[in-house]
Structures are given as C-alpha cells and as structure tokens.
Amino acid sequence: MSEQETVAGKAPGAAMGAGHLARLSALRDYMLIGILAAIWLFFSIATDGIFLTPRNLVLLALQTSIVSLAAISAVLLIVTRNFDLSVGSAVALVGVVLAVLAGSLDVSPLIAVPAAILAGMLMGAWQGYWVTKVGVSSFIVTLAGMLYFRGFSMIATNGATIASLPRPITKFATGFLPPIPSAVIILGALLAYGALRWFELERARQLGVIANLQSALMRALAPAVIAAAAALLIASWQGIPYLVLLVAVCAIGAEVVMRRTRYGAQLYAIGGNPEAARLSGIDIKRAIFWNFVIAGFFYGVTGVVLTARVGGAVAGSAGLFLELDAIAAAVIGGTALSGGRGRVLGALVGALLMGSLNNGMSLMNVAPFYQDTARGVVLLLAVALDHLGRRSSRSAR
Amino acid sequence: MTATVAPDSHHVAPVAASGAAVVSARGITKEFPGVVAVDNLSLSIAPGEILALLGQNGAGKSTFIQILAGVHRGYRGEIALDGKPYHPASVAEAEAAGVALVPQEVNVAPDLTVAENMYLNAEPTRFGLLDRPLMLARARRVLEDFGLAVDPAAAMGSLDLSTQQLVIIARALSKNARLLILDEPTAALTEAEARRLFERMRALTARGVAIIFVTHRLPEVFAVSNRIVIMRDGRICGSYATGEVSRDTVVAQMVGGVRTSIALAGQQPGAVALEATDLTVADPADPTRLRVDRVSLQAAHGEILGLFGLLGAGCIEAALALYGAWPGKVSGRIALDGRDVTITNPTEAVALGMGLMAQDRRDCLLPEHSVLDNALLASLGAITHRGFLDIGAGQRRAQEFVRLLDIKAPSIETLVGTLSGGNQQKVQVARWLIADARILILVDPTRGVDVGARAEIKRVWSTLRADGRAIVIASTDAEELVDVCDRVLVFRRGAIAGELLRAELSEETLLRMATDV
Numbered sequence A: 001m002s003e004q005e006t007v008a009g010k011a012p013g014a015a016m017g018a019g020h021l022a023r024l025s026a027l028r029d030y031m032l033i034g035i036l037a038a039i040w041l042f043f044s045i046a047t048d049g050i051f052l053t054p055r056n057l058v059l060l061a062l063q064t065s066i067v068s069l070a071a072i073s074a075v076l077l078i079v080t081r082n083f084d085l086s087v088g089s090a091v092a093l094v095g096v097v098l099a100v101l102a103g104s105l106d107v108s109p110l111i112a113v114p115a116a117i118l119a120g121m122l123m124g125a126w127q128g129y130w131v132t133k134v135g136v137s138s139f140i141v142t143l144a145g146m147l148y149f150r151g152f153s154m155i156a157t158n159g160a161t162i163a164s165l166p167r168p169i170t171k172f173a174t175g176f177l178p179p180i181p182s183a184v185i186i187l188g189a190l191l192a193y194g195a196l197r198w199f200e201l202e203r204a205r206q207l208g209v210i211a212n213l214q215s216a217l218m219r220a221l222a223p224a225v226i227a228a229a230a231a232l233l234i235a236s237w238q239g240i241p242y243l244v245l246l247v248a249v250c251a252i253g254a255e256v257v258m259r260r261t262r263y264g265a266q267l268y269a270i271g272g273n274p275e276a277a278r279l280s281g282i283d284i285k286r287a288i289f290w291n292f293v294i295a296g297f298f299y300g301v302t303g304v305v306l307t308a309r310v311g312g313a314v315a316g317s318a319g320l321f322l323e324l325d326a327i328a329a330a331v332i333g334g335t336a337l338s339g340g341r342g343r344v345l346g347a348l349v350g351a352l353l354m355g356s357l358n359n360g361m362s363l364m365n366v367a368p369f370y371q372d373t374a375r376g377v378v379l380l381l382a383v384a385l386d387h388l389g390r391r392s393s394r395s396a397r
Numbered sequence B: 001m002t003a004t005v006a007p008d009s010h011h012v013a014p015v016a017a018s019g020a021a022v023v024s025a026r027g028i029t030k031e032f033p034g035v036v037a038v039d040n041l042s043l044s045i046a047p048g049e050i051l052a053l054l055g056q057n058g059a060g061k062s063t064f065i066q067i068l069a070g071v072h073r074g075y076r077g078e079i080a081l082d083g084k085p086y087h088p089a090s091v092a093e094a095e096a097a098g099v100a101l102v103p104q105e106v107n108v109a110p111d112l113t114v115a116e117n118m119y120l121n122a123e124p125t126r127f128g129l130l131d132r133p134l135m136l137a138r139a140r141r142v143l144e145d146f147g148l149a150v151d152p153a154a155a156m157g158s159l160d161l162s163t164q165q166l167v168i169i170a171r172a173l174s175k176n177a178r179l180l181i182l183d184e185p186t187a188a189l190t191e192a193e194a195r196r197l198f199e200r201m202r203a204l205t206a207r208g209v210a211i212i213f214v215t216h217r218l219p220e221v222f223a224v225s226n227r228i229v230i231m232r233d234g235r236i237c238g239s240y241a242t243g244e245v246s247r248d249t250v251v252a253q254m255v256g257g258v259r260t261s262i263a264l265a266g267q268q269p270g271a272v273a274l275e276a277t278d279l280t281v282a283d284p285a286d287p288t289r290l291r292v293d294r295v296s297l298q299a300a301h302g303e304i305l306g307l308f309g310l311l312g313a314g315c316i317e318a319a320l321a322l323y324g325a326w327p328g329k330v331s332g333r334i335a336l337d338g339r340d341v342t343i344t345n346p347t348e349a350v351a352l353g354m355g356l357m358a359q360d361r362r363d364c365l366l367p368e369h370s371v372l373d374n375a376l377l378a379s380l381g382a383i384t385h386r387g388f389l390d391i392g393a394g395q396r397r398a399q400e401f402v403r404l405l406d407i408k409a410p411s412i413e414t415l416v417g418t419l420s421g422g423n424q425q426k427v428q429v430a431r432w433l434i435a436d437a438r439i440l441i442l443v444d445p446t447r448g449v450d451v452g453a454r455a456e457i458k459r460v461w462s463t464l465r466a467d468g469r470a471i472v473i474a475s476t477d478a479e480e481l482v483d484v485c486d487r488v489l490v491f492r493r494g495a496i497a498g499e500l501l502r503a504e505l506s507e508e509t510l511l512r513m514a515t516d517v
Helices: A003-046 A054-079 A087-104 A109-134 A138-157 A167-174 A179-206 A213-238 A242-260 A262-272 A274-279 A284-310 A322-332 A344-363 A368-394 B061-068 B091-097 B114-118 B132-145 B161-173 B191-206 B218-224 B247-255 B315-322 B346-351 B371-379 B391-404 B421-434 B451-466 B478-482 B507-514
Strands: B023-032 B035-045 B050-055 B076-081 B099-102 B179-183 B210-214 B227-232 B235-241 B272-282 B290-300 B303-308 B330-336 B339-341 B354-357 B439-443 B470-475 B487-492 B495-501
Touching: A003 A344, A003 A368, A054 A087, A054 A213, A054 A242, A054 A262, A054 A284, A054 A322, A054 A344, A087 A109, A087 A138, A087 A284, A087 A322, A109 A138, A109 A167, A109 A284, A167 A242, A167 A284, A179 A213, A179 B132, A242 A262, A242 A284, A242 A344, A262 A274, A262 A284, A262 B114, A274 A284, A322 A344, A322 A368, A344 A368, B023 B061, B035 B061, B035 B235, B050 B061, B050 B191, B050 B218, B050 B247, B061 B099, B061 B179, B061 B210, B091 B099, B099 B161, B114 B132, B114 B161, B132 B161, B161 B179, B161 B191, B179 B191, B191 B210, B191 B218, B210 B218, B218 B247, B227 B247, B235 B247, B272 B315, B272 B470, B290 B303, B290 B315, B290 B470, B290 B487, B290 B495, B303 B315, B303 B451, B303 B478, B315 B439, B315 B470, B315 B487, B346 B354, B354 B421, B371 B391, B371 B421, B391 B421, B421 B451, B451 B470, B470 B478, B478 B507, B487 B507, B495 B507
Parallel strands: B050 B210, B050 B227, B099 B179, B179 B210, B303 B470, B303 B487, B354 B439, B439 B470
Antiparallel strands: B023 B035, B023 B076, B227 B235, B272 B290, B272 B330, B330 B339, B487 B495
C-alpha cells in the first residue's frame, strides 16, 4: 500500500464518520423536539384543546421557570462532571434571606434582592471551596449542603413561613410585560440574533470555512424564526410574564458564556478530558470554583423568583426536590453525566418537557401519584434513548 | 514497523549545530517521594537538531521532558532557552515561550470538535468572545499543511486513534515552537503515517526548530535522529551522533549490559489447541466491510504462534474475535482441542480456558487495585467457598505466582498502577496462570514496555510454552515477535499473506511480507 493511498484512503472515511455523527446529533435534537410535540399533541387532544391555548402555555412557561433556572446551572456544573444536590435547599435559604431582609426588616427591595443573590453566590463559593481547595467530591459537598442549607433555613425561621414581602417583589413574579412591548422585544431579539449570526457566518465565508452563506444562514435562522413566531402568538394574549423574560435573559447569558467565551470552552474541555485540559494549561480548580460561584448566582436568582412567586419564604418545603428536577431536565436535554457535553437550550426543552407532563396531567385531573410515575418513566426512556443513539454513533467511527 | 524507512532516509545535517543551543539544561535533579527520577542531568540541543532520547521505562526520560514542557515544578538545576533563563510554571507558559510537548497518551476531549481540541485554551477571541470562524479556518489550514484531510468541525471522537494523534501532532507543529518534544509519537501510527510525520519533522528542523523525540522503536531512531542520547537511572549514560553508533551498542547501553535473547527449548508442539476455520470479522460500523476475510489458523499446545500485520491488516481483529471480544460481527468455525465451540463473548472464552492480555494494559488491569485483586480477577469463582471469597487461598495463590514470575512489587497489596509496565504485564500473566488458562491470546503485549523488561516477559512466555500452553501473539510490532515465536502468520489486508517458521523469522522478512513489496 503506497503512502498516498493510505493517507488519502483514510481521510474520506474519517470525514464520513464525522458527518454521520453530526447527523445523529442533529437527529437527537429533533427527536427531543419531536417527543415534546407528540406530548403536546396528545394533551391537546386529551384536553379538548385547552392545553394549547395561549393562556395555558403562559401558565406552563411560568410553572417551568423555576426548574429552568435551576437546570441552566445544572448544565454548567454537569458539563464539568460536577453535581449539585443542594439546589433546592440553597434556594430555600436564599428565600429566607430575602424574606427576612425585605419582609421582617423592611429593607428596600433594591438592596434586599441583590443581597439575597449575593448570599446565593457566597453559598456557591463556599461549596466551590470545599470541592476545589479541600478536594471533597461535589456529590458529597452538595449532599451535605442540601442538609445544612435546609437546616439553616428552618433554624432561622423556626420552621414558620415568612409571608410579608413588599409589593414590587411579588408584582414582578406575577406581572406581565404588555403585548406591544413584548412583541418589540421578541422581534428585536430575533433581529439581533439574525444580525449576529450573519456577521459570524459572513466572517466564516470570508475565511473560507463555509461555502454558501445563504443556506447556512437559513439553517441557523429557521428555528429562531419559528420560536419567535410561537412567542408572538403566546404574547398576543397578555404579553410576556417578567419571569419568563428573566429565564430567557439568564439562558441566553449562560449560552453565550458556554459557547462563545474561553471560560465556557474551558468548562467543556475539563468535562471532556480533564487531563487534556490540564496539559493545555487550564487552571481546572479555578474554573470549577467559579463554576460553583455561578451556580450560587443561580441559587440567588432562583431563590428570589421562587419566594416572590410563592409570596413568602417557606423554609420546610420551598424548592424541595428542585435539584433532581433540574438534573432530570438537563439530562433529558442531552447533557451527559460523564461530562463534556450539554447545551443550556437543551435543558430548557427538557424542563419544558417535564413541565408539560405536569401541566397536561393536571388539566386531565390525573392524581399526583400518577404524575410522578409518568415523569419517572419519561426520564428513564429519554436517557435510555440518548444512550442507545450515542452507542450506535460511537460504534460508527 | 518503520524499519523500511531506515535505508533510504538521509540524515539532515543540523542547520546550525555549531550555533547557540536552543535549550540547555544544567544539573537538573527531580525527586519524587522515594525516587530520584532525574539525577543531575545536563543536556543541550541545537537548532535544527533531532535528538532521540532513549532509555528503559523508569529511566527518567518522561520526567525530564515534562520538566522542559512545564508539567513538573520543584526540581533543582538551571534551564536556558535561547540563552535566557527558562523555568516554566505551567504547560501554557512553556508553550508561550516556544516549547511544545506531544504527550504519549493521546489526550483529547472526544465530544469537542477537532478545531476546539486543537485550540484548547488558546482559542482565538474577538471582542472578548470566541472567534469560531477564525478557529475553524486556522485549524483547517494547519491540517491541510500537515496533509491531513480531516474536517475541523467534526467531533474528535469520530476519528480513529491514529488520526486523533496526528491531529494533536499537527497542533503542536503549528505552534511556532522553538523546541518540539514528541513522546512516543508513532505508537499508534501506521508506517505511512509515521513516515509522513518524519518528513514534517525534517521540514521543521530545516527552519531551525529543535526536536526531542522519545521512542522505543530503534529503527525510527536511526531513520530520523541526528543524535542519540541514552538515559538510565535518571542519568545520561551515552550520547552519540546517530551515524556513528550501532544498534547493538544502543541496546546494550539501554539495558545496561544485559543482553536480550530468548532461547526456546527445542520442543515439538503438541496437539492442536485452537483451530479457526474461515474466520471472518466484519467492521463494527459497516458489516459489509470485512476486516478479516476467511482466515484459517491453528495453534498447538506448547507453541507460540505470532499473528503479524500492520495496523488494520486484521491480525489484532482476528485475535480479539477468537476471544469473543470483537465488537462487530464474527463468523467461522472455532474448535478448541478438536471440539467445536461458539465464543460470542469473553465470559465464554474464559470458561473454555482462554485468557487475553490486551494491547493497552489499562484495558485489562485495575490500576487503583492491588496486585492481589488484579491477579485473582479471572478466578474469583474458583476461590469462592460457600458463597464467600476465600481470601487466604487467594493470597496464597497470588503470592506463589508473584514469586514464580518475579514480579517486583513491595507486596501483593501494592497498587498495580504504581508498578512498571513490565511488572504490570506480569500481573496479567499471573492472572491467567491462577485461572489456569490453557490458551493465551496476547495483543501487542509489550507495547510501551522497555527493552529489558521485554526480554524478561518473553522468557516468561517461553516457560508457559514449555508448560504446554498455546500462546497466540497478535502484534503490529515485528520486533516483538521475531525472537519468541515458533511460527508467524503474516496478515495483509484481512488475509494471510504468508507463514514464516522460526528459522526464517526476521523483522525485515516480516515487514516485507506485510507490506505488499
């Protein structure tokens, strides 16, 4: 076999393998959307169309918002092979901080809310310290956190509910941005996204990375246009809830950090192969410490939102099992527990999928026990399907 | 496997060997708890020089090059890069200064794209955000320069191991390094790929880059290097211009005077132990592509049968298929001691008295577990008494074989991961002796094992052979087979290209038969 033959003969095979993999991963994304669509179709029929009314979809978005926020930070951590079991308890403790400051002590919300978020970040930094400086596995550190954060909340409130939040806070949780400004924001976001993609793809074309600008742009924009159209339809009812806007801002922020900054690339590298990451000079401990601080920021935001939505801090039950819902949403959305793979947007779809099951079954008056059972089965099937798809793509190399 | 490169290769004269050294290290000493890994070592390398760094495992080569590449800190001694003091605190710092290391293990993040892997932690940014188009464009240019037709947007995990390694090497070559360090770069490469790499290395030296090249393959050393430096026990024990030294001298220096040669007792092979007829092995991804096409072979008790071929020729695939460990479709008839059997997975193979020692020792060993645990892994059933493990019996057996095989471990409780490559290999042998496997399948068994330990392991095999066990060694390394096999079947493109008996065996003949020439 001559040298030319070997090298040339190998290359098309390698390229083909790659294309195959790309197709599979695209297929996977579509599969997730397909499952969601099937579930929506089922509920729409089973509830005589109530499920798909803008009113119910807004409700669904609101119900999903808390899990979505937690799922975003779950993706960031799981991508680096870290777990966070403390989310639910940490969120409850943040709620207590907010309620004590803004409710009992009458501190202005402008100070109380940032203080609560800062408290969340400190909790995240505290856990990051134990994981990176002391070297305890994140599973254990956050399992412990789950216990003592809940414990502190109970101690601080003596187990009682603090329900005297100032109006601006509760109003944020229940309020809507009116339809006209909502439409402007949706269209503006779509335009901005389109412009950024255009800039990037045009640059790619100039650099010779892609051949056809138009088709690449079409492929990039089609899902965004569909999403924007759906958002406009839903917003036509009463506008967009502020909460949903907040989730969108957090998700876009996280997506940009993960996909478009060096820090995000480092997180994927650490999860994908820690040794390769270390040898390329990445400071793994520092990156993971900040990973936990970001998770802490999300404790803060989620805690504030949850407390505002419920109208008070319920130390005993606020955020109970939220960490598990968040991990489930992330995993359904394609995040690998083995690290190095996962998308924020996938986790949002995962959260929406789980939320749809709850919402739809509630509309159908299914008893809560059955709801948990159904969600458990969906989680298992979704992850099993992912695993099977991945195995076939791996053996295809 | 690159022996054929040697004759036609011309040695590139160092461009400026007389000029100032790129790197000069003086009095480097690095201690790890209990070991002096590098002992007062001084070495300098000139621009345009290819320096082959040789030595057995544990000689200190890896530690030394890792110090140069910024992996280790806490050493004594002085290093200068282009005449200026150079003490990198991290790999990134070393790379920024112009020293790039390609480690022996291909460390990639399989879910990231090729381009992302190439620019790990060196991603181009624009306005503070990643500039993905630029990253892809740069990656593509580097790959094209290197003659690799790989899509930079493909997932790294979709490439095969040797392509991944070539990508990582291409990445290092692209870094404008003053000193490039390659640690066993050809271990996973085919002959043609290795030759391509050597061409690139020569092209780089023409631009004044200095290269340190660590390998266990002597033919490569003589094919590309200008200077050979041999390390033993953390020190340099020999330094030669490549043209002025013989292979025997180099080997003698590496092993420290111990000559390696295996005398096989002139015994007649016994009855046929393993017979495969029309063995056909399909590619796991593409069942229509046959990796092995209707191959028939026999191995007798008391015989060491070699299966030789270049990477992808089918010898490794055939060996794994015999053991039931090949992931794709396998057909054909397999008979053990004349009895037809079906082996669809390793559990069945072990139950039938077979044992496997695989290519990558880490595939077969639990590095975080003790010698004891590893040695007993294939015989847990046999030492189970009324549902419980008979630890005492297990310890006795393990102890017995540690002594018999002369495994150099402080105790049977020592973690296998801390042993040298040769001793790890012997722990695998102990495992199958305890399980009393009569047929042993070895896949590239001495890959990454140093010369001295190789000879000793080969002696262990010859005692297994004298025991009447059948041994099948599948290898892509001719050197591994020539002095131990009774018989070698040479694979070429999935079929058997020929058979050589012990008297006719030589690296040159094997390679000639394997390469269509």
